[in-house]
Amino acid sequence: MKVYQANQIKNIALLGSSGSGKTTLAEAMLFEGGVISRRGDIENRNTVSDYHKVEHEYGYSVFSSVLYTEWLGKKLNFIDCPGSDDFITGAITSLNVTDTALMLLNTTQGVEVGTQNLFRYTENYNKPVIFIANQLDHEKANFEQTIDQARESFGKKVVIVQYPVNAGLGFNALVDVLKMKMYQWGPNGGEPEILDIPDSEKEKANELHNALVEAAAENDEELMELYFDKGTLDEDQMRSGIKKGLIARDLFPVFCVAAIKDMGVRRLMEFLGNIVPFVSEMPKPITKDAQEVECSADGPASIYVFKTSIEPHLGEVSFFKVMSGKISEGMDLVNMSKSARERLSQLYCVAGNTRSKITELVAGDIGATVKLKETTTSDTLNTKGCDYVFEAIKYPEHKYRTAIRPLDEHDDEKLGEVLQRMHEEDPTIVVEYSKELKQIIVHGQGEFHLNTMKWRIENNDKIKVEFVKPRIPYRETITKAARADYRHKKQSGGSGQFGEVHMVIEPYEEGMPEPTVYKFNGQEFKMNVRGTEEVKLPWGGTLMFHNCIVGGAIDNRFLPAILKGIMEKMEEGPLTGSYARDIRVCVYDGKMHAVDSNEISFKLAGRHAFSDAFKNAAPKILEPIYNLEVKVPSDRMGDVMSDLQGRRAIIEGMSSEKGFEVIKAKVPLKELNKYSTSLSSITGGRAMFTQKFAQYEIVPHDVQGQLLDNYQKELDEA
Numbered sequence: 248m249k250v251y252q253a254n255q256i257k258n259i260a261l262l263g264s265s266g267s268g269k270t271t272l273a274e275a276m277l278f279e280g281g282v283i284s285r286r287g288d289i290e291n292r293n294t295v296s297d298y299h300k301v302e303h304e305y306g307y308s309v310f311s312s313v314l315y316t317e318w319l320g321k322k323l324n325f326i327d328c329p330g331s332d333d334f335i336t337g338a339i340t341s342l343n344v345t346d347t348a349l350m351l352l353n354t355t356q357g358v359e360v361g362t363q364n365l366f367r368y369t370e371n372y373n374k375p376v377i378f379i380a381n382q383l384d385h386e387k388a389n390f391e392q393t394i395d396q397a398r399e400s401f402g403k404k405v406v407i408v409q410y411p412v413n414a415g416l417g418f419n420a421l422v423d424v425l426k427m428k429m430y431q432w433g434p435n436g437g438e439p440e441i442l443d444i445p446d447s448e449k450e451k452a453n454e455l456h457n458a459l460v461e462a463a464a465e466n467d468e469e470l471m472e473l474y475f476d477k478g479t480l481d482e483d484q485m486r487s488g489i490k491k492g493l494i495a496r497d498l499f500p501v502f503c504v505a506a507i508k509d510m511g512v513r514r515l516m517e518f519l520g521n522i523v524p525f526v527s528e529m530p531k532p533i534t535k536d537a538q539e540v541e542c543s544a545d546g547p548a549s550i551y552v553f554k555t556s557i558e559p560h561l562g563e564v565s566f567f568k569v570m571s572g573k574i575s576e577g578m579d580l581v582n583m584s585k586s587a588r589e590r591l592s593q594l595y596c597v598a599g600n601t602r603s604k605i606t607e608l609v610a611g612d613i614g615a616t617v618k619l620k621e622t623t624t625s626d627t628l629n630t631k632g633c634d635y636v637f638e639a640i641k642y643p644e645h646k647y648r649t650a651i652r653p654l655d656e657h658d659d660e661k662l663g664e665v666l667q668r669m670h671e672e673d674p675t676i677v678v679e680y681s682k683e684l685k686q687i688i689v690h691g692q693g694e695f696h697l698n699t700m701k702w703r704i705e706n707n708d709k710i711k712v713e714f715v716k717p718r719i720p721y722r723e724t725i726t727k728a729a730r731a732d733y734r735h736k737k738q739s740g741g742s743g744q745f746g747e748v749h750m751v752i753e754p755y756e757e758g759m760p761e762p763t764v765y766k767f768n769g770q771e772f773k774m775n776v777r778g779t780e781e782v783k784l785p786w787g788g789t790l791m792f793h794n795c796i797v798g799g800a801i802d803n804r805f806l807p808a809i810l811k812g813i814m815e816k817m818e819e820g821p822l823t824g825s826y827a828r829d830i831r832v833c834v835y836d837g838k839m840h841a842v843d844s845n846e847i848s849f850k851l852a853g854r855h856a857f858s859d860a861f862k863n864a865a866p867k868i869l870e871p872i873y874n875l876e877v878k879v880p881s882d883r884m885g886d887v888m889s890d891l892q893g894r895r896a897i898i899e900g901m902s903s904e905k906g907f908e909v910i911k912a913k914v915p916l917k918e919l920n921k922y923s924t925s926l927s928s929i930t931g932g933r934a935m936f937t938q939k940f941a942q943y944e945i946v947p948h949d950v951q952g953q954l955l956d957n958y959q960k961e962l963d964e965a
């Protein structure tokens with residue numbers, strides 16, 4: 248395969264909601280470019296792009312796939328991204344290395360939530376967008392409505408370049424208002440016949456042509472002047488204007504295809520080849536320390552890994568973009584984040600499940616290599632002496648959690664390895680081994696996301712696993728001050744054990760003044776703080792420990808033991824065995840025995856005194872509360888609100904945004920179990936949400952009662 252230069256390479260992401268036809272379009276483009284000799288389809292499970300078993304099982308793209316095609320001396324790299332929000336990683340990683348997005352619109356559905364969601368990502372990454380109206384051959388295709396919705400959602404910068412003459416079952420022609428020609432196909436698509444625009448379409452075509460000319464002129468003062476002078480622009484001038492508009496995100500052109508019939512695909516590729524910006528025409532990427540990196544073959548070699556995957560017959564594959572310089576087979580690079588040497592033993596250009604070896608890749612291009620030892624996604628690898636390091640990819644917060652366990656506990660270790668590998672392939676799968684909950688918790692983007700993960704574990708790795716309800720990381724605290732003393736005394740044969748501790752505990756708040764005096768049952772207890780230890784608890788919150796002992800009632804050397812005893816109880820709160828937090832302890836008195844006192848005695852005395860005081864301090868269970876933001880189509884607002892009320896949500900705000908309502912609420916984690924699934928079923932998949940830990944709050948009385956009962960039952964059973 249030929250080595251392409253930066254001014255011959257275009258990197259393009261294929262985006263669009265699930266089922267809009269990305270994989271089918273990719274198939275047609277690769278076929279047209281001659282990379283494959285026959286077009287596969289989704290129904291026959293033989294596309295280049297969906298080649299993982301799990302994708303055949305579900306009929307959906309799960310992973311992004313890297314593809315390329317050669318077209319008139321140019322190399323078009325595509326990344327076909329899964330459409331569902333559950334597999335958003337694919338789109339995010341791709342937008343880090345592509346320069347243009349093709350956003351497919353399914354004209355039988357119009358603009359979908361997924362379309363809007365993905366569009367927002369293109370906005371964040373500031374990438375040009377071209378809309379592709381697809382499925383125009385479908386009986387339910389509605390081009391006009393789709394465009395109206397696109398304008399409503401994305402603004403009037405959505406400008407028609409092509410429109411279908413006869414959308415629906417008999418679709419076979421479109422009018423191109425840039426070329427001012429009609430394209431028409433036989434039943435097998437492919438090469439079109441290029442015809443003059445028929446009289447019946449002339450008026451519409453002229454109107455749209457003028458709108459396009461105007462939109463193209465708007466991005467360039469010279470073109471604007473020309474347009475005012477002459478009243479029109481020639482094709483080259485239009486191209487240059489459209490390109491500027493694209494790069495500035497000031498123009499989102501609309502193209503038309505029936506991907507499944509290979510209609511409109513060639514013309515689209517011609518446009519991609521001619522107008523979409525080359526890598527070298529886009530803003531220069533910036534390193535972590537703000538160096539601008541020239542996309543040039545003459546620079547130092549530097550590559551950025553944006554995807555890691557386990558591929559059939561190849562093993563672990565690292566996909567990368569050459570950010571600068573040239574790389575060749577056998578080259579040694581330094582992984583900047585791991586400080587490790589890596590050898591590029593083989594280089595590939597990949598088109599889904601087909602790949603061709605290549606000896607050299609140049610700045611701007613996308614390729615793959617195998618068997619890197621330590622490299623993971625987001626790593627920069629450089630030639631010696633080059634100090635570029637590119638920013639790590641940022642992923643969205645997870646939205647769904649479950650606990651997982653192998654049916655056979657001998658599989659524990661193997662499951663651990665598989666989960667680790669899955670996290671590397673898809674960093675939005677986050678695995679947490681919770682000592683606290685005694686569960687393996689997996690976090691992901693949705694139930695479907697984790698179900699496909701389970702399918703892969705069971706079918707590819709042959710480990711039987713089950714999902715179980717994830718426990719909630721409760722906390723315990725106290726709500727008033729209490730006092731207790733405890734004497735630990737044991738006489739067994741020779742030397743005994745003796746320790747006595749008196750303490751006051753109360754709720755701790757940051758910035759509260761030092762204790763001076765407490766009153767219990769009419770009796771005053773004066774505190775004289777002699778020493779303070781502030782323990783920042785590993786599970787959040789604080790334990791403030793004051794030594795207020797007077798007259799040497801307890802030797803200083805026993806204080807660490809007392810604190811240790813308290814910490815043991817903090818780790819296993821007396822109510823439900825959860826971690827305790829935000830408590831202030833003043834040890835103010837006690838007794839020692841000249842012979843029998845030792846550390847263990849004071850640890851036990853401290854622990855019991857603390858436990859007794861805790862019980863009298865109006866203890867409460869705290870639960871994690873999450874900030875929830877839900878974006879819901881207006882017609883489903885009522886259902887979503889009443890569902891939220893059933894989840895003890897506190898609504899904090901509502902606002903409208905282009906046909907959607909945005910609800911902000913605080914919701915306990917306990918009530919968020921499977922929320923993404925319910926929300927999706929209430930709204931027919933048309934809503935989106937994010938959740939993020941906010942704070943701990945005291946649970947309502949009835950919930951506390953329930954939790955205490957459950958804990959008692961657990962203890963009784965144990």
Ligand SMILES: Nc1nc2c(ncn2[C@@H]2O[C@H](COP(=O)(O)OP(=O)(O)O)[C@@H](O)[C@H]2O)c(=O)[nH]1
Nearest residue numbers: 265266267268269270271289382385505506507
């Ligand atoms: N009628 C029609 N069906 C299409 C077209 N493009 C894709 N499809 C079908 O739509 C479904 C989803 O297509 P796919 O390429 O998997 O969409 P993706 O999820 O965006 O990758 C499949 O059943 C395709 O056969 C098209 O142009 N016309």
Ligand SMILES: [Mg+2]
Nearest residue numbers: 269270307308
């Ligand atoms: Mg797909």
